[in-house]
Amino acid sequence: MKKITTPLKEADILSLRMGDEVLLSGEIYTARDQAHKRLVEAVKGRKRLPIDLRSAIIYYCGPAKTPKGKIIGSCGPTTSRRMDIFTPLLLKKGLKGMIGKGTRSKEVRQAIRKYKAVYFLAPAGCGALISKYVKALKVIAYQDLGPESITRLKVKDFPLIVGIDAKGGSIYG
Amino acid sequence: MIKTIKADKITQVVADLCVKANCVLRSDVLRKLKAAYKQEKNIRAKKALEAIIKNAGIAQKEKLAICQDTGLPIVFIELGQDVRIIGDLKKAVMRGIELGYKKGNFRESIIRDPLKRGKPLYKGTIIHADIVRGSKLKITVLPKGFGCENKSQLKMFNPTASLDEIKKFVVDVVRSSGPDACPPYVVGVGIGGAADYAGFLAKRALLKGINSGHQKGLSPKGTVPELERELLFEINKLHIGPMGLGGKTTALAVNIENYPTHIAGLPVAVNINCHALRSASVRL
Numbered sequence: 070m071k072k073i074t075t076p077l078k079e080a081d082i083l084s085l086r087m088g089d090e091v092l093l094s095g096e097i098y099t100a101r102d103q104a105h106k107r108l109v110e111a112v113k114g115r116k117r118l119p120i121d122l123r124s125a126i127i128y129y130c131g132p133a134k135t136p137k138g139k140i141i142g143s144c145g146p147t148t149s150r151r152m153d154i155f156t157p158l159l160l161k162k163g164l165k166g167m168i169g170k171g172t173r174s175k176e177v178r179q180a181i182r183k184y185k186a187v188y189f190l191a192p193a194g195c196g197a198l199i200s201k202y203v204k205a206l207k208v209i210a211y212q213d214l215g216p217e218s219i220t221r222l223k224v225k226d227f228p229l230i231v232g233i234d235a236k237g238g239s240i241y242g
Numbered sequence: 243m244i245k246t247i248k249a250d251k252i253t254q255v256v257a258d259l260c261v262k263a264n265c266v267l268r269s270d271v272l273r274k275l276k277a278a279y280k281q282e283k284n285i286r287a288k289k290a291l292e293a294i295i296k297n298a299g300i301a302q303k304e305k306l307a308i309c310q311d312t313g314l315p316i317v318f319i320e321l322g323q324d325v326r327i328i329g330d331l332k333k334a335v336m337r338g339i340e341l342g343y344k345k346g347n348f349r350e351s352i353i354r355d356p357l358k359r360g361k362p363l364y365k366g367t368i369i370h371a372d373i374v375r376g377s378k379l380k381i382t383v384l385p386k387g388f389g390c391e392n393k394s395q396l397k398m399f400n401p402t403a404s405l406d407e408i409k410k411f412v413v414d415v416v417r418s419s420g421p422d423a424c425p426p427y428v429v430g431v432g433i434g435g436a437a438d439y440a441g442f443l444a445k446r447a448l449l450k451g452i453n454s455g456h457q458k459g460l461s462p463k464g465t466v467p468e469l470e471r472e473l474l475f476e477i478n479k480l481h482i483g484p485m486g487l488g489g490k491t492t493a494l495a496v497n498i499e500n501y502p503t504h505i506a507g508l509p510v511a512v513n514i515n516c517h518a519l520r521s522a523s524v525r526l
Contacts, residue, residue, distance in 0.1 A: 143307035143312075143349075147389060170389075171420070190485065192290065194308075194424040195297035197301035197307065197309075240487065
């Protein structure tokens with residue numbers, strides 16, 4: 070099991086192969102459908118982005134509300150596929166890692182290879198379990214989207230599997 | 243005998259069902275997951291199932307949602323014809339959903355306007371009501387996550403279609419769901435009725451216990467339990483496996499419901515459910 074910390078370093082990314090099990094620690098951003106749409110619109114409109122994409126990791130997740138006394142509610146991954154139409158542009162702008170569940174399009178796989186990035190799989194449908202690896206949560210942008218707003222999570226030893234590596238190798242073949 | 247039930251009581255009951263359904267995994271589902279864990283040899287599949295089972299334990303113990311996608315709550319009501327409701331039944335159910343979802347700190351996942359989108363809220367429950375004999379009121383809450391709902395399909399077959407064509411369609415729907423919608427799946431199939439009703443049947447089939455009728459040799463050929471068993475066998479040969487990482491367990495169960503249909507048609511709907519098949523019922 071490899072331990073990796075954010076921000077992602079190129080050497081770390083290149084050392085990962087599809088199927089590798091990883092424990093990720095550090096800061097990641099949650100963003101899903103509507104946040105992706107806005108980020109891409111901002112890039113295209115040459116507007117300032119609310120987060121620095123360079124070396125960043127995006128987690129496809131819309132957490133449940135935070136119960137009293139907890140850091141976060143249930144917070145598992147959502148289906149990555151729906152983000153595929155937005156992903157290549159974000160990779161071009163420096164995004165280095167994505168966390169989600171399921172397959173990706175050919176275009177995303179090619180972009181991951183081109184920009185030397187990595188796609189991780191989180192335990193799908195295990196939001197209660199994953200909440201245990203989250204140590205802090207802060208809303209960063211698009212608060213009007215409710216659970217779809219961009220938040221920054223601090224995670225410790227978040228267990229992931231490399232789904233697509235920087236050479237374009239995919240666990241799904 | 244006429245039985246009276248107050249609407250306020252129904253609100254409380256529905257709220258409790260929401261919390262229970264979302265935090266306590268159905269015992270038949272959990273049992274099946276544990277059995278699958280024992281049977282799996284594939285190490286990745288085993289680990290994925292281990293995480294799923296562990297997740298259910300944490301959710302129940304800490305009153306956390308099993309999955310952050312607490313879904314679009316679908317409510318099934320069987321209203322006995324001898325029941326009299328004091329107050330507004332529909333409003334009572336809607337309020338119960340909102341109350342329960344708020345109480346459970348569940349996610350607001352429902353968009354008021356499907357085209358304009360906007361900020362999600364709790365409002366927008368779907369209610370299926372049926373009138374039955376007797377003086378009982380049965381309420382079931384099925385929180386339906388949309389990762390899997392998105393993979394569901396309907397096909398209007400010709401009435402002369404063979405059973406093999408229907409089976410192929412069901413298996414193909416699971417194949418095209420692939421690893422994306424949180425396998426191992428529970429596959430609901432609705433056969434007959436009309437386009438809308440087949441979809442409803444497929445969803446209601448998810449409420450059947452997931453171990454009903456899957457034992458080999460117990461049911462005659464061509465019957466629903468036999469078809470369920472055959473389909474489960476075919477689907478598990480896809481080797482999509484837990485989290486889509488391979489293994490024997492692509493589906494936990496196939497549940498079929500059928501209904502009379504028209505001489506000109508044969509509607510078949512498939513409703514895909516993720517491994518977190520959640521529902522809770524009460525009979526008043």
